[in-house]
Amino acid sequence: CNSQLDEINKNPNATETPQAPYLLTSALKQGADLYWGSESNFNSSLLFVQHWAKIQYAEPDRYDVSNSSFTSLWNTGYSTLITDLNTILNSQDNQVNSNYKGIALTLRSWVFLLLTDAYGSIPYQEAGLKITPAYNTQKEVYTGLLADLTQAQSLLATANGSVSGDVVYSGNISKWKKLVNSLRLRIALRISDKEPDLAKQAAIAATGDAAGLLAGNSDTFQFVYASSPQQNPASAWFDTRDDYRISKTMVDKLYELSDPRLPVYAQLPSDPSVGKYVGGANGLSNSDANSQGFAKTSKPGTYFLAPQSPAVIFSYSEVLFARAEAVARGYISGDAEQLYKSAITASLNQFGITDATVIANYLSQPGVKYDATNFAKSIGIQKWIAFFGQGLDAFAEWRRLDYPVLTAGPATVLDGQIPSRFFYPGTEQSLNGVSYKAAISAQGKDLLTTKLWFDAK
Amino acid sequence: SAFLLHAQQNISLHGQIIDSKKVPVIGATITIAGTTNGTVSEADGSFRFSIKHALPVTLQVRAVGYKTQEVDVYENEAVTISLKDQSNTLDEVVVTALGITKEKKSLGYTVQALQNKDLENTKETNLLNNLTGKLAGVRITNSQGDMGSSRIVIRGETSIAGNNQPLFVVDGVPVDNSQLNSGGATRDFRNAIADLNPEDIESLNVLKGPNAAALYGSRAAHGVILITTKSGKGQKGLGITLTSGVTLANVATLPEYQNVFGQGSNGKFSYVDGKGGGVNDGVDESWGPKLDGRLIPQFFSNGVAVPFVAHPDNVKDFFETGVTLDNGISIAGSDKKYDFRLGVNNQRQKGTVPNSEIKKTNFSINSNYQLTKDIKIGATADYIVTNAPALPGGPSGGRAAGVMLQFLWFGRQVDINELKKNWNNNWNNSYYNNPYWNAYYNTTTQDKNRLIGDIHLEAKIADGLNFRFRTGTDYYNDRRKYTIKYGTSGTPYGSYAEDAYTVSENNTEAILQYIKKLNKDFSLDALAGFNLRNRSYANNYQKAPRLAVPDLYTLTNSRDALTSSNYFSRQRAYSGYASAQLAYKNFAYLNITGRNDWSSTLPSNNRSYFYPSVNGSVVLSDALKIKSKTLDFLKLRGGWSEVGNDADPYQLATVYNFQTAFNGNPIQTSSQKKLNADLKPETTRSVEFGLESSFWQNRLHLDFAYYNTNSFDQILEIKTTASSGYTSQLINAGKINNHGIELQVEGTPLQSRHFKWNVAVNYSSNKSKVKILDYAGQIQNYTIGSSNGVDVLASVGQAYGTLYGTAYLRDANGNIIVGANGLPKADPQNRVLGHYTPDWLGGITNTLTYKNLQLSFLIDANVGGKLYSGTNRTGNYTGVLKQTLPGRDAAHGGLSYYYPGNLSANGKKLLTGTSAPNGETIYDDGVIFKGVLADGTPNATVISAQEYYKASYNISEAYIYSSTFVKLREVKLTYNVGKRLIKKIGLQDASLTLTGRNLFFIYKAVPNIDPETALSTGNGQGLESLALPTTRNYSLNLNVKF
Structure with missing residues (x-):
């Protein structure tokens, strides 16, 4: 009778056995959805950095948000991505080869990085292990991630076996190894204002590793979407809604620099009488936002709104910008200006601009030229342009480099400030209250304007 | 047969049962006291049966609605037994757990019964709504308009996470009352018990809480509602009843709009x-x-x-007058060897939302056949066909x-x-x-076919020893189709989805009952039984997300891969149970029950669990012989019970789910719910005391109950921080206490030959407190539900159903802090904003009878409790509500102001008299948010009314309201055609009833909505969100029997 009842309670709907290739595909797809989707990207960070603007229901563009506005990064990041990646990492060695584990550790580091960049202190060491995990400081997290990535590098080797389910790099382990080093370089610069020695050490290690860094746009770490219902999240959004425009700040900057990326980044307004690109202003009251006219303002470019548009997560151009900055900071040797030019060129190429004359003309403009006395300004502005659509990283780099200088819109609600972080999900107060309180007492109030540790200025 | 005792002599007892007006009583049960030997009276009140006892014997006569009567028979000749009419019966017979009838005075717990007359003719299309206000301690909320679901909770929420609604049992067959939804569908489908036709119901007995329901073991924690359907018992020859009714429905509570x-x-x-x-x-x-x-x-x-x-009625005019037509016929008959009732009822409801329609037909049969002198077999079936061509959004x-x-x-x-x-x-x-x-x-369309039925057998094995066997089923298919047309805004290519459910529950039970008069003073009524329960559930959902060509609604007409999901579950439980009632001299009673369940959903070492209960009652008025002209009856009762609950299927091992593959690569992801291999059953322990008394020949009747229920080892899917790896985990923990009182008072202040005024009052108050969540003390809050940033929590130390969300930032003096921009600030710390559970519920029914005319009206009240209103939040934001008028122009008290240099973007606004310094535009829609700046000085920044009414959109506190209301629930006027006239036109009975339901609010605190509308039928109550308006119903019903 007992065994009969046991048999009845055997779940026929799902499996208790995870498969590493399927978990990997899931992590890549859901990670891209998260990074490129509405809540963490175009309804928050892309507005904060004034890449996009809201023309209707402008509350998030005025930073009038609640503490439930940023829960998907936290929930999907931890309970979907990190849990699935931990499942791969915890698999028996005879079930998966070490390349799966190296990839899982790399992706997990990327997710932790997104989390700490956005919220600050986060559960890291105890994440996934306790019901109420303690938070770690940003310093602890970044340091831990550098060690994790070093370990990931050692797990990855083409000879260790083939990997399936890798819908980004198709199992090309050498590209994964380049991504690992590129992430180490990204982290090195994140902490450069606070821990310059460690940053330098990490930058040297990352750039000196034999596997190399992302070395061309074909190495760019990006998730290429398919057709509906697996289309790009921004594309899906614009299928049904029409409340975003490219930001006026971005359009004005691109006009100022005669930037050839403008027709890629923006569409002409649907009212043909306008005849030029017009961005939506950030931080307006709903009525002022509306009054700009749906037909008289520019939507983001069709490049970004096609079903198959890629979710770019780590571009070749970012690697070049990072190398330029590492040189400028004296961490590694090289020609910062040349790297800076290459970075811009890589970005132009990424968006289909390959005409050498056009590129040369652009690079020679005074407003574009590398300013060795203020590398943060040159790199900050160009990185901000190159990151178009990558809200979370654009937001992190803008906070760190403090360029371009952005001004909060007139109807914003933070007394003229622009957010410096995301709120923790409101549910942290009810579900992990003790850890949460300890974290904010160390980090500062759970406000949008509280500066994070890495954001030194 | 081997079962039968052979007696030396057979005596044929016969006679007639009449009531106080000498009208024959049909269907009365006549037995030899202390045995089950007996019969049922015929339509003319006559009865006849043979006994193997020597005279004298004591006959016991029981009939619903009459006092139980005992008569000693000394001679073998016709006896006429006159039953006393008993509206507030002291010796009332009620149906208790497992369908066993007992004298109410012998019970140590509360059972409240509603008869057919309380239910029929009110023509609510959801049976549950018929019960509102009529039962003490019972709370009913209906969420969506005239075609939606309703929720019923008895004596508060005893389960933190589980279903808190009672078990429904129809003629001994447990039936499903789920409200099914999948695939992201948010339409509010009717809960399954709404399938029943109130016309078919003879009586409805509410076993409130664990003490009354203990014999149902793991399904008893939230009480049981026992429904007995009409049978043909006692119908001499053929009786044909025709019922016909029409109900008109209008939307009752629409938002109050502004028209300026x-x-x-x-x-x-x-x-x-x-x-x-x-x-x-x-x-x-x-x-x-x-x-x-x-x-x-x-x-x-x-x-x-x-x-x-303005078009002031542009919303009201969208809604139509709902029309429900009900037509039914039933045929009943009986003879010595059989009885039967066949019924068919057709209901066609056109809803208040244009195009919405539900058609429902019930076919019912209830039949019994006396196979031999000692064996009776029977079957019941209710086949329900529901077809809804369009349900409201x-x-x-x-x-x-x-x-x-x-x-x-x-x-x-x-x-x-x-x-x-x-x-x-x-x-x-x-x-x-x-x-x-x-x-x-x-x-959205719905097609549902449902069969509820059983076959049963009763056999007399020996004197006082009976055997009962029953196997019953509740089986239904529910198919839904969702169509979105090509060219729909937001879904330009349209879509089509199918959602199909099959639910089945089978129960088979065998019970031995033994009744024995032990000696002059003591008698015993004992039983032992066994039950086998099998339940299965299957769901299949498929959707074509974008159609290839317009207006063809098939799954293959799709541009994209179909999205699909399916789920199947089954569970089984074995149960053994026993009970015994020991009666002393008809005034003291002791009842003991025990049940052991073995459930498939629990791990094998925790699978078996035992639930005992004990209760007793003493009729003090008899025991102490204190009966007087004033005091007729005084009874004390009390009891203790332990019941519980098992888990849902498949809660023991964490799984990985597949999602639609990406470009040929399967996608597998961890379920975000961590399951638990060591689950134990939930336990609920309950103590109940009560007192019942009656005065002045039953002109006044009181019933008071106190209960205290502790539920622990609850199976909780606790929400956890995602950083734990899962957004929820299943644990066995928690303790919640509920205690409360219930009072029912019924009286007849006026009574004369032709006129009677009857008043029935019920009152109940339940207090709950969440004591513990996890035993380690790490978890302080359990999230029951949430909407727009407001969480409904079970929070340690608080009453169940805490509303928790964003509040205004306030200074030490409680003033709202306003920023330099003139807008209020939100407190980053979420706060407790109230509790959804009410302080008390009450209902009062007045019934006035004059000759053949009867008028009754029911007023009910729900006092205390809070709700969060999404309708008010949205309507303020959009400026459509009348409450957004103040300040919108000078005529409505708006302040005048201008923007220096006409630059609204600079945000600086100045108060002005009549002119601006540089001829700037003057606006007259200025408002100052009442509050103080961070430095404590009063806020003086003018903002536009538009900004003002939008300012609190993300501050939940602004849209918390009291749920208190008092409602004129029901007015009913019945005309019973006089007996003489009926005879003349050759009928047996005829009546005409005019009913109005949900007529109006005598008081309510929350504007623009009906506070009874809640978001769902789940535990996450107190969250109102753009619900369809409830309806006000008027119906006319004709009932003819010939």
Whole structure:
């Protein structure tokens, strides 16, 4: 009778056995959805950095948000991505080869990085292990991630076996190894204002590793979407809604620099009488936002709104910008200006601009030229342009480099400030209250304007 | 047969049962006291049966609605037994657990019964709504309009996480009352018990809580509702009953709209294409120009400027008068060897939302046949066919299907008739469709076939020893189809989905019952039984997300891969149980029960669990012989019980789910719910005491109950921080206490030959407290539900159902802190905003009878408790509500101000008298938010009314209201055609009833909505969100029997 009842309670709907290739595909797809989707990207960070603007229901563009506005990064990041990646990492060695584990550790580091960049202190060491995990400081997290990535590098080797389910790099382990080093370089610069020695050490290690860094746009770490219902999240959004425009700040900057990326980044307004690109202003009251006219303002470019548009997560151009900055900071040797030019060129190429004359003309403009006395300004502005659509990283780099200088819109609600972080999900107060309180007492109030540790200025 | 005792002599007892007016009583049960030997009286009240006892014997006569009577028979001759009419019966017979009838006075717990007369003719299309206000301690909420679901909870929520609704048992067969939804569908489908036809119900008994329901073991924690359907017992020859009724329904509580300002923003609006081509014509809010007849192009005018005027009833006029037609016929008959009742009832409901319709037909049969002298067999069946060609849109059916969602944004100038004339016309193309387009094209259909039935056998094995066997089923198929038409805003290619459920529950039980008069003083009534329960559930959902060609609704007509899901579950439980009642001298009773369950859903070492209960009662008025002219009856009762609950299927091992593959690569992801291999059953322990008394020949009757229930080892799917790896985990923990009182008072203040005034009052108050969540003390809050940032929590130390969310930031003196921009600030720390559970519930029914005319009216009240109103939140934001008028212009108290240099962007606004220094535009819609600046000085920054009413959109506290209400629930006027007239026209009975339900609020605290409408039938109550309005119903019913 007992065994009969046991048999009845055997779940026929799902499996208790995870498969590493399927978990990997899931992590890549859901990670891209998260990074490129509405809540963490175009309804928050892309507005904060004034890449996009809201023309209707402008509350998030005025930073009038609640503490439930940023829960998907936290929930999907931890309970979907990190849990699935931990499942791969915890698999028996005879079930998966070490390349799966190296990839899982790399992706997990990327997710932790997104989390700490956005919220600050986060559960890291105890994440996934306790019901109420303690938070770690940003310093602890970044340091831990550098060690994790070093370990990931050692797990990855083409000879260790083939990997399936890798819908980004198709199992090309050498590209994964380049991504690992590129992430180490990204982290090195994140902490450069606070821990310059460690940053330098990490930058040297990352750039000196034999596997190399992302070395061309074909190495760019990006998730290429398919057709509906697996289309790009921004594309899906614009299928049904029409409340975003490219930001006026971005359009004005691109006009100022005669930037050839403008027709890629923006569409002409649907009212043909306008005849030029017009961005939506950030931080307006709903009525002022509306009054700009749906037909008289520019939507983001069709490049970004096609079903198959890629979710770019780590571009070749970012690697070049990072190398330029590492040189400028004296961490590694090289020609910062040349790297800076290459970075811009890589970005132009990424968006289909390959005409050498056009590129040369652009690079020679005074407003574009590398300013060795203020590398943060040159790199900050160009990185901000190159990151178009990558809200979370654009937001992190803008906070760190403090360029371009952005001004909060007139109807914003933070007394003229622009957010410096995301709120923790409101549910942290009810579900992990003790850890949460300890974290904010160390980090500062759970406000949008509280500066994070890495954001030194 | 081997079962039968052979006696030396057979005596045939016969006679007649009549009531106090000498009218024959049909269907009375006549037994030899202390045995089950007996019969049932015929239509003329006559009875006859043979006994093997020697005379004298004591006959016991029981009939529902009459006092139980005992008569000693000394001679073998016809006896006439006159039963005392008993509206507040002291010796009333009630149905208890497992369908066993017992004298009410012998019970140590509360059972409250409703008879057919309390239920029929009120014609609520959801049976549960018929019960509102009539039962002490029972709380009913209905969530959505006239075709939605209802929720019933008895004596508060005893389970933190599980279903808190009672078990429903129809003629001994447990039936399903789930409300099924999958695939992201948000339409509110009726809960399954609404399938029953009130006309078929003879009586409905409420076993309140664990003490009464202990014999149901793991299903008893939330009480049991026992429904007995009508049978043909006692019907001499054929009786044919025709019932016919018509019910008209109107929406009862619509938001109060403002009619001064129309669509637009900042006072400006002009229509070109409805999506931003004109001036603010993509804006779906009413912050536009004054509705003063100025000329503005509108959606129907092809660019021509036409008068911009209010259409005050543009929402009301969308709704139609709902019409429900009910027609039924039943045929009943009986003879010595058989009885039967066949019924068919057709109900056709046209809803208040255009195009909405539900058709339902019930076929019922209830039959018994005396196979031999000692063996009776029978069967019951209720076959219900429901066909809904279109159901109204749900609360958040999305903009493509929702109803009230659109109407909380609807421009106040919108002429609904222009939308009705042409469904391609649309007032706003950014977000909406023409509401008629939604209603007629974007439909949800439902087809449901359900069979509830059993076959049963009763056999007399020996004197006092009976055997009962029953096997019953509740089986249904429920198929739904969702269509969204090509060209629908937001779903330009349309979509089509099918959602199919099959639910089945089978129960087979065998019971031995033994009744024995032990000696002069003591008698015993004992039983032992066994039950086998099997339940299965299957769901299959498929959707074509974008159609290939318009107007063809098939799953293959798809541009994309189908999205699909399916789920199957089954569970089994074995149960053994026993009970014994020991009676002493008809005034003291002791009842003991025990049940052991073995459930498939628990791990094998925790699978078996035992539930005992004990209760007793003493009729003090008899025991102490204190009966007087004043005091008729006084009974004390009390008991203790332990019951519980098992888990849902498949809660022991964490799983990985598959999602739609990506480019040929399967996708597998961890379930975000961590399961638990060591689950134990939940336990609920309950103590109950009560007192029942009656005075002045039963002119006044009181029933008081106190209960205290502790539930622990609850199976909780606790929400956990995602950083634990899972967003929820299943644990066995928690303790919640509920205690409360219930009072029922019934009296007859006036009674004369032709006139009677009867009053029935019920009152109940339940207090709950969440004591513990996890035993380690790490978890302080359990999230029951959430909406728009407001969580409903079970929070340690608080009452169940804490509303928790964003509050205004306040200073030490409680003043709201306002920023330099004039807008209030939110406190980053979430706060407790109230509790949804009410302080007390009450109902009062007055019944006035004059000759053949009866008038009754029911007023009920729900006092205390809070709710969060999404309707008020949205309506304030959009400026459509009347409450957004103050401050919107000078006439409504608005302050005048201007922007220096006319630059609104600089945000600086100055108060002004009549002129601005540089001739800037002066606005008159200024408002100052009441509050203080961070330094404590009063806020003086002027903001526009539009900003003012939007300022608290993300501050939950602003939209918390008291749920208190008092409602005139029901008025019923019945005319019973006089007996003499009936005879003359050859009928057995005839009556005409006029009923009004949900007539009006005598008091309510929350504006714009009916506080009874809640978001769902789950535990996450107290969250109102753009619900369909409830309806006010008027019905006329004719009942003829011949």
